[in-house]
Amino acid sequence: MQGRMMFQPLLISSLIEHAAQFHADTTIISKNTNGSIHETNWLEVSENAKRTANALAALHLEHGDCVATLAWNNHRHLEAWYAISGSGLICHTINPRLFPEQLIFIINDAKDKAILFDKTFLPLITAIKAHIPLVKNFICLEPFDADVAKALPEVKFYDELISGQKPDYVWPTFDETTASSLCYTSGTTGNPKGALFTHRSTLLHTFAACLPDSLDLSANDIILPVVPMFHVHAWGTPYAAAMVGASMILPGPGLDGDSLVNLIDEYQVTVALGVPTIWQSLLAAAKQSGSKLTTLKHNVIGGSACPPSMLATFRDVYDCETIHAWGMTEASPLGTVNRPKAKHRKLSVEEQAALRLSQGRPPFGVNVRLVNEENGTHKLPQDGETIGNVQIKGHWIIESYFGKEKNSLTEDGWFDTGDIASMDADGYLHISDRAKDLIKSGGEWISSVELENIAMGHPEIAMAAAIAADHPKWDERPVLIAVKQPESTVTEADILDYYEGKIAKWQIPDKVIFVDAIPLSGTGKMLKRKLREEFGNVLLGENA
Structure with a gap:
């Protein structure tokens, strides 16, 4: 017998609709590429996303086409991001720091039909344009700019493109397993590989990211995603912020320590997310300026292991809880998050500090195991000491790479991460290294x-x-x-x-x-x- 509950597909458009209806006036601050500040809110982001969806439809882009973005964290990128996926197109976020040959490869591999880009990346666009013949539309995420128009005569400007559109677009309904976005790995060996996410996997990942035992996000928060939107969706924070109705501070290209300290202090940021190299520069800038980062209640560190000294500095000097997390592009990216359990209150300060150095435990939706060798299936004990290869499976874990028919899983359905770790009885993962390192x-x-x-x-x-x-x-x-x-x-x-x-x-x-x-x-x-x-x-x- 089937249940008698209403069914609605899990679609990314539902996130922006929710944020616009119930958190309409919640502020979003965007630092533009020219250094200016633009203040908007979830309602305006939603309306502009609908204008953008209408504009993309007028360009004859069809359901399932890939549309690339080459942009920093800013309000236009956010609006376009929701417009692309919400309308049934695939949002292909491109890492601008890849080599030109890699950019050409992934744009052609994805068969991108349009590229939305910040003016910062105009030299990249003009350098590779002749090698990406499938791209028919180049859209600069700026108001009209004579220099851009001269360098790229066929360019369209985002502000002009959407100004003539109405915000009456009706988000289409389709199967929740439809592809929503595409991210490529960094390609440190060989060509980058694409991870093609679905609306369903993204929504489930977003639910998990918001949980108190995960990133612990709510409508009370002012979130600063320092991690770029081209790095696995800024770890999902633009989706999570819409789901809970949080305020966002989008830092644009200025990711130096001084700029970040100023944003945190001026806009009273409560949660910030980034890689250790970012936090090193921020801590140096905070020390130099004398800032105490008083509103920052926790920061999330991922991408690579957090040095113990950094965790201690945030805790002891700035009264800021560091959430150590682990993941990868193929995991959307959330794999594990370090949040203590009730029983850990009994531990000494030193023991609690040692616990927080691990990469944490998986939230519901991800399973993790250690095996004896890469692609092996002999499960190793969770004793906190035995070292093995980390394998994962779950609702938002890759099955196969974009454009590849071959399944990327082990014979019994697990994805081998390439990481080496130990894991204790509670599932706390302690990454020793990448296998190759x-x-x-x-x-x-x-x-x-x-x-x-x-x-x-x-x-x-x-x-x-x-x-x-x-x-x-x-x-x-x-x-x-x-x-x-x-x-x-x-x-x-x-x-x-x-x-x-x-x-x-x-x-x-x-x-x-x-x-x-x-x-x-x-x-x-x-x-x-x-x-x-x-x-x-x-x-x-x-x-x-």
Whole structure:
């Protein structure tokens, strides 16, 4: 017997409709590419999204076509974002920091029919235009600009395009498993791969993200998504903010520490989300300016492991709870979130701090297991010690990559993440490393993450990356690549001495190399592949 409850498909358009009806006057602040501030609200975002949907329909874009966005976090991008997916098109968010060859590949692979872009990225558009023949419409997310029009004569301007449209668009109803958006992996090896999300997977992910045991978002919050909208939907925050009716501060291209501190203080931000490299610059700027970030109640750190020193600084200096999370493009991206349980109140301060360093436990909707080897099926114990390959399955986990017929799962239906971790009985995941970043010295594994976390605890180190360098005797040995704090006089010997007593002696790096900067990916992750290419041979010829 079937139930007798009403059925409505889970569609992204329902989020913006809800926000417009019940949170119409909730403020959204947008920092534009020219540095100006634009204030809007959920009702205006909804109305402009409908105008944009009408404008896209007038361009003869059809249901299922891919429409690309090459833009920062701003109000026009947000409006277009809802217009594209809500109307049955596929929103393809592009990472502008990819190489031109990769941009050309993913635009052609997605068969994008239109590109909406910020003026910042005009040089990219003009450089690749001849190589993306399927794109028929170029829309600049700005008012009319003579310089843009001169460089790209066929360009249309967003403000002009929607000004003649009415906000009477009726969001279509279709199957909830319809594709909604497309994100490509960073493609550190080979071409990027596309993850094609559905309306259903996105809505379920949004429900999970808002939960108190997850990112804990509500209509009381003022959210600053520092993580870009082209990085797995800014971790889903534009969807979550609409679902709960939260206010948003969209930071535009200014992601430096000073700009972020100013936004947090001026607009009383309560929740901010970003990768560790972003928070390093923010903490330095807050210290320099004397800001206490008084309204910031919690920040979310993902993308890579959070150094213990950073978590302690947020807690002890700024009274801000750090939510350590883990995920990936293929998981929409939420996989685990570190929120304590009631029983953890009994732990000592030191034990609670140690717990918060893990990447947390999965919310309902995701399952996680450890297996003995990549694509293996022998499940390992959840004892907090045994290390294994992390595999996941769930309502918003990828099944196969866009354009690929081959299933990407194991024989028994799990997705192998490429991460190495331990997991305790409560499901708290402690990521040791990416499988490709583990250092194998004399047959024993060394975690690059652990080496980096220790180095980052030194007050004179601003950033650190540990890599495997070839060694004539031990095959591989760890080498630390580090960036000093301004005016620091710290030496290699100082850093090596700092490791004493914190890690087994044989795991201490063989060498410390100071550099001015560590290369970062478009999502703020350290590009260890480039570091290995540059420094992977520094130990050859040296004696162990």
